[in-house]
Amino acid sequence: MDQSVAFVAEVSDYLDQMIPTATDDELFAAGYLRGHFDLAVxxxxxxxxxxxxxxLLAQVNVSLSQAIDQGELSEQDQQLVQSLWQQLQQLPA
Incomplete structure (x- = not known):
């Protein structure tokens, strides 16, 4: 499996595994980020x-930056999404 395919699978699995235990805010951030990630892929x-x-990371960064610049997220939501994005970028693969 090449690196990009493995990374896409890792991100998907990570986000899926959050569902049973995540708070509403974490679920929002995960869903929002998944949309940008899937669009980039x-x-x-x-x-x-x-x-x-x-x-892939660059494409997601551009997409998130555009959304933030257009006022799609509150300050709190920006922090949640950016924090989760930082975690996802550290995943192996």
Whole structure:
């Protein structure tokens, strides 16, 4: 399994495993971040070019920055999403 596929699977598994024990705020952050993550994966897959973890991270960062700049998240929600995103970026794979 190549690194990008393994990382996508790790992120998905991590977010899925949060569901039974997460608070409402954590579930919101996980769902919101999953949307941006899945959009980035889809965008890179549509390009039909192989991509690595750094390209995926960059794509998600751009997507999150645009959303924050457009005022989609309150300050508290920004902190929750950014904190979870930092955790996800540290996952192996």
């Amino acid at each position: 889809g965008t890179l897959q549509v390009a039909a070019e192989p991509f690595a973890k750094p390209e």
